[in-house]
Amino acid sequence: MHKSIKWSEVVGLIQKSGRSQQQIASHVGVDQSTVCRLADGRAPEPRYSVGEKLLALLAEVQKTEAPQPTPVGATLAEQTTEHEVA
Secondary structure (H helix, E strand, C coil): CCCCCCHHHHHHHHHHCCCCHHHHHHHHCCCHHHHHHHHHCCCCCCCHHHHHHHHHHHHHHHHHHCCCCCCCCCCHHHHHHHHHHC
């Protein structure tokens, strides 16, 4: 079902968030070696349930990494303070 997805890129993006292959594996319910094979392209297509969990984890990672929008009408000083605190 996810044939057009490059799983090595999905795993790579999750790893860029600071998660190890072992942490990813624990989250999706597979061995670390499975995540390693997905990361280097030796296992091009995971089971459907694993693929769904990887995509959900990627979405979670991207959601937490997305910069927060600056409120409309905020002054430059407020924008600077908000970004320095975050």
